[in-house]
Amino acid sequence: MTSPPPSSPIRNDADSRFGAPEEGLRRRVYVVIFEADTVAGRRFDLLLIWAIIVSVSVVVLDSVGPFRARYGDVFSAAEWFFTLLFSAEYLARLWCVRRPLVYARSVFGLIDLIAVLPTYLALFFPGLSALIDVRVLRLLRIFRVLKMGAYVAEFQSLGDALRSSRRKILVFLMFVMLVVLLMGTLMYVIEGPASGFTSIPVGVYWAIVTMTTVGFGDITPQTDLGRFIASWQMLIGWGILAVPTGIVSAEFAAQRIRPTTTRTCAECLSIGHEPRAKFCRDCGARLPPVRAS
Numbered sequence: 001m002t003s004p005p006p007s008s009p010i011r012n013d014a015d016s017r018f019g020a021p022e023e024g025l026r027r028r029v030y031v032v033i034f035e036a037d038t039v040a041g042r043r044f045d046l047l048l049i050w051a052i053i054v055s056v057s058v059v060v061l062d063s064v065g066p067f068r069a070r071y072g073d074v075f076s077a078a079e080w081f082f083t084l085l086f087s088a089e090y091l092a093r094l095w096c097v098r099r100p101l102v103y104a105r106s107v108f109g110l111i112d113l114i115a116v117l118p119t120y121l122a123l124f125f126p127g128l129s130a131l132i133d134v135r136v137l138r139l140l141r142i143f144r145v146l147k148m149g150a151y152v153a154e155f156q157s158l159g160d161a162l163r164s165s166r167r168k169i170l171v172f173l174m175f176v177m178l179v180v181l182l183m184g185t186l187m188y189v190i191e192g193p194a195s196g197f198t199s200i201p202v203g204v205y206w207a208i209v210t211m212t213t214v215g216f217g218d219i220t221p222q223t224d225l226g227r228f229i230a231s232w233q234m235l236i237g238w239g240i241l242a243v244p245t246g247i248v249s250a251e252f253a254a255q256r257i258r259p260t261t262t263r264t265c266a267e268c269l270s271i272g273h274e275p276r277a278k279f280c281r282d283c284g285a286r287l288p289p290v291r292a293s
Contacts (some may be wrong), residue, residue, distance in 0.1 A: 029096040033089075048089065055082040083119040090116060161251035168247045176240060180207035183233050187226060195222045211237035 032040045055078075061067045062075040090112040094100040103109045162169075184203030191197040196219040197206065206219045210233045221227050280287055 026096045029092060033093055033096060051082060051085060055079075055086075058082070079119060083116050086112065087116045161248055165247045165251040169244055172243055172247070176211075179236065179240075180204050180211060183207040183211075183229065186229060187221065190223060190229070191221050191226045195220070195226070207233060210234060211240065213237075 031038055032044050035041045058075055058078045061071075062079075068075065093103060093109070093112065097103050104113070181200075181204055184205070184207040185200055186203075187206060188197045188200050188203040197203050202219065206215070209216055210230060214234060215230075221230050277287055279285065
C-alpha cells in the first residue's frame with residue numbers, strides 16, 4: 001500500500017523549530033515536556049500550571065505589607081523553591097532539544113528565562129538597587145503567568161487566531177485613528193482653548209478617551225454642538241468595540257474547526273496532525289495511533 005502524497009508542509013511546531021531527539025532519554029524527556037497528548041505530558045503541564053499560579057500568588061501576597069511582615073520567611077523560601085523548579089525546567093528544555101539556541105531565542109524560551117532571572121539578579125547584584133528599585137525585580141516575576149501559554153492549548157489557538165486576523169485588525173485600527181483624528185480636530189475648532197481643547201493632540205486624546213470610555217471629565221465640551229458630537233462619539237465607541245471582537249472570534253472559530261494533536265511523525269518529526277489522520281501531512285509516512293487518555 002503506497003502512502004498518499006504529502007501536502008504542503010506547515011511547520012509551526014516545537015519539533016520542526018527546536019529539533020526533537022530521535023531516541024533515548026532525551027527523547028523521553030522531550031515527549032513529557034513538549035507533547036501534551038501523553039499521560040505524562042498532561043501531568044507535567046498540570047503541575048507547571050499550578051506551580052505558576054501558586055508562584056504568582058506568592059509574589060502578589062508578598063507585596064502586601066501585613067502578609068510580608070508575618071510570612072516573609074515563608075514567601076522567601078517559596079520563591080526560591082519555585083525559582084529552582086523553573087530553572088530545572090528551563091535547563092531540561094534546553095537539554096532535550098537538538099537546537100537549544102533556537103529554543104532559547106524563542107518567545108517561550110525568553111519567557112522561561114525571565115521567570116527565573118529576577119531572583120538571581122537580586123542575589124548576585126545587590127548593588128542593583130542603587131540603580132533601580134528592587135521591587136522592579138519582584139514585579140518581573142509576575143510575568144511567569146505568561147508561561148501558562150505553553151501548557152494550555154487554547155492560548156495557542158487564540159494566538160493563531162490573532163495572527164490570522166492581524167491584517168484586518170490593522171486596517172480597523174487605521175480606521176479608528178482616522179475617526180479620532182477627525183473628531184479631535186472638530187472639537188478643537190468648535191470648543192477651542194476656552195473649554196480645554198488647547199491643541200489638536202489634546203482633542204485627539206479627548207476623542208480616544210471618549211470612544212473607549214465615557215470620558216475622564218478633565219476635558220468636557222461646553223457648547224451644544226460640542227456635546228452633540230461627544231454623544232455621537234460615545235455611540236461610535238460602543239459600535240467599534242464589536243468589530244475586533246467579531247474578527248478575532250471568527251478566526252478563533254476557524255481554528256477550532258480542525259483540531260490537532262501533538263502526535264509526532266517518526267520519519268520527519270513533524271507535529272500537529274489531525275486526530276483522524278493516518279499519514280503524515282509532510283512526508284506521507286504512517287503516523288502512530290492517537291494515545292488513549
